[in-house]
Amino acid sequence: MPRMLDVSDEVRAEIGDEEADRLLAGENAPGSYDCTSCRTPGDSEHERTSTVLFIGDETAVLAFAHATCLPSQIVQVTEEQLQGAVRSISGDTVDLDPAKVVPEQAVLGVTSGLVLLAGELHPALVVEPTAPIVRPGTVGAGDDFLPLLIEQGFMPLSELSEVPPVQHGWSVLLAMGQLHAVLQPSANGGQPVAWWQAHQPLQVTEGWRAAANKHQQVLMFAAPVGSIGRQPREDLLRDALDKAASNGQLVGAALPLAGT
Numbered sequence: 001m002p003r004m005l006d007v008s009d010e011v012r013a014e015i016g017d018e019e020a021d022r023l024l025a026g027e028n029a030p031g032s033y034d035c036t037s038c039r040t041p042g043d044s045e046h047e048r049t050s051t052v053l054f055i056g057d058e059t060a061v062l063a064f065a066h067a068t069c070l071p072s073q074i075v076q077v078t079e080e081q082l083q084g085a086v087r088s089i090s091g092d093t094v095d096l097d098p099a100k101v102v103p104e105q106a107v108l109g110v111t112s113g114l115v116l117l118a119g120e121l122h123p124a125l126v127v128e129p130t131a132p133i134v135r136p137g138t139v140g141a142g143d144d145f146l147p148l149l150i151e152q153g154f155m156p157l158s159e160l161s162e163v164p165p166v167q168h169g170w171s172v173l174l175a176m177g178q179l180h181a182v183l184q185p186s187a188n189g190g191q192p193v194a195w196w197q198a199h200q201p202l203q204v205t206e207g208w209r210a211a212a213n214k215h216q217q218v219l220m221f222a223a224p225v226g227s228i229g230r231q232p233r234e235d236l237l238r239d240a241l242d243k244a245a246s247n248g249q250l251v252g253a254a255l256p257l258a259g260t
Contacts, residue, residue: 003023003024003025003026003031003044003045003049004044004045004046004047004048004049005023005024005044005048005049005050005051006048006049006050006051006067006071006072007020007023007024007051007072008050008051008071008072008073008074010073010074011051011052011053011072011073011074014053014055014060014074014199015053015062016193016194018186018193019193023051026045031043031044031045032044033049033064035064035065035066035069036052036063036064036065036070040066042064042065042066044064047066047067048066048067048068049064049065049066049067050064050065050066050067050069050070050071050072050073051063051064051072052064052065052070052072052073052074052075053073053074053075054075055074055075055076055199056199057199057200058109058110058198058199058200058202059108059109059130059199060199108127108128108129108130108196109127109128109129109130109230110125110126110127110179110182110196110198110202111125111126111128111228111230111231111237112124112125112126112179112202112204112205112208113126113208113234113237113238114205114207114208114211114234115160115219115221115234115238115241116238117160117161117162117163118161118162118163121207121211122163122211122215122218122219123204123208123209123211123212123215123218123219124218124219124220124221125172125179125182125218125219125220125221126220126221126222126223126228126237126241127182127196127220127221127222127223128222128223128224128225128226128227128228128229129145129224129225130225131225132145132224132225133145133148133224135147135148143224143225145222145224145225146222146223146224146249146251149222149251150251152167152184153167153253154167154220154222154251154252154253155251155252155253156248156250156251157221157245157250157251157252158245158246158248159242159245159246160238160241160242160245163219163254164219164252164253164254165253165254166217166253166254166255166256167220167253167254167255168256169184169185169192170182170183170184170185170192170195170220170253170255170256171183171192171255171256171257171258172212172217172218172220172255172256172257172258173258174204174209174212174257174258175201176201177204177209178201178202178203178204179198179201179202179203179204180197180198180201180202181194181195181196181197181198182194182195182196182197182220182255183195183258212257213257215257216256216257217254217255217256217257218254218255218257219252219253219254219255220252220253220254220255221241221250221251221252222250222251222252223241223244223249223250223251224249227240227243227244227247227249227250228240228241228244
């Protein structure tokens with residue numbers, strides 16, 4: 001059912017026409033929500049509702065507000081403030097309520113590093129949400145991040161001993177030597193869409209870029225919140241990946257490289 005949503009030009013430019021159109025059609029937008037401004041309930045099926053995009057250093061969260069409280073807009077915040085915004089939206093320090101945050105806009109942390117497999121270094125991206133990911137349309141606690149990726153074709157990994165299978169249709173976008181996005185197939189068969197997009201292109205090391213150009217693919221590993229953490233060194237990142245795999249909390253795939 002279509003929603004009474006206001007999506008400003010600047011928000012549309014940031015999230016893309018396809019995502020904006022899905023919101024307006026009611027595919028991704030919640031019916032009821034808690035206004036990110038006044039914190040009281042709202043209903044996008046029956047009252048005008050603004051889309052408000054909080055953008056941090058690396059991540060973004062799409063929230064909703066009564067149109068009488070806030071216009072649709074982009075709010076630039078620090079990463080620390082963004083976590084505060086997530087807490088104010090969800091009313092919880094851990095959960096991202098799917099009724100209040102668009103699932104595609106969940107906060108994903110992305111770390112790049114080189115991973116040694118079978119004696120060869122491979123470029124890798126490690127994705128870990130900052131809160132549990134709940135399946136769209138469901139209510140309650142839980143974390144469906146890995147099941148959702150497995151349904152997309154990512155492989156559960158019990159150990160890191162070999163390169164995981166290629167995930168066709170997905171790709172990692174590098175441009176001007178910087179990491180811009182992880183792309184996934186479009187639902188309607190058109191151009192690929194961003195599964196994750198950096199709001200400021202992320203720098204990668206020369207070694208990482210060289211390995212990506214050599215293999216023409218990037219390994220993507222994903223784990224639930226709290227499994228990996230922000231590791232300051234690649235050896236610690238590898239230890240955390242091995243531990244997550246042994247605990248059954250890791251999925252992965254090889255994604256073709258797009259760009260240089």
